[in-house]
Amino acid sequence: METILEVLKKMEKATAREMAARMKIDAPDALAMLRDHEDRGEVNQVNGYWQLTGRASKKPANAVPKKTKPPASKINEAVLVKLLHEHGAMTSEQLAKLADTTVRTVASTLAMPVNKGRIVREKRGNVFHFNVVSKTALGASKLPESASKPAIPVTETPKTASIPEKTETPAPQSSTAFVDTIPQLVSTNGQPAALTPKIIAGEIRKTKSRLVQLEKLRVTVRTQTRLQRSLGL
Incomplete structure (x- = not known):
């Protein structure tokens, strides 16, 4: 990183705030550096602007040396x-x-490590105290965010085991007996009606529609039963 003298040499003349902005440090720290170099006779301030002593105006011959x-x-x-x-x-x-x-x-030397976080500055009362950053704190700050947060265990809600319903396979029936179970296919005198493919197709559509409704009804009843069990009813 450039020193404040190198920055001032490039800028020729500038205020402490302008140099602090270029060096990305606080203005009071930059001013402290400039005052330190001023004590050494390396820079001076003219009309609010700082410049190297090589560019400063010459003093009269009878001027009293500082x-x-x-x-x-x-x-x-x-x-x-x-x-x-x-x-x-x-x-x-x-x-x-x-x-x-x-x-x-001291202030000018501490300015950079304080801004970089290598030295801590804390206010105690009305006075600032300086201290070094411990290696433990420095290492913890570099840990990824995911490592610093404890993992939250995911608990699964136990599911109620569903008991398979027992289904009975109906015994095979003859064609005549099967027809007798369908009222629409039996005539008024109790004898099987004259069957045609059209009549049978119509009954198939009705049966399929009724089957869909029964499936939906079964799902609804199962849901209500599980809800009652979970509520202890």
């Missing part, structure tokens, strides 16, 4: 992480004291 502070010790993320491992959660002031550097240097 007193510069002694350069702070250079630190990096690894140094601060080591201190946090050794001493636990600390404020930026405490880290700066242990690292023998300035608070601005």
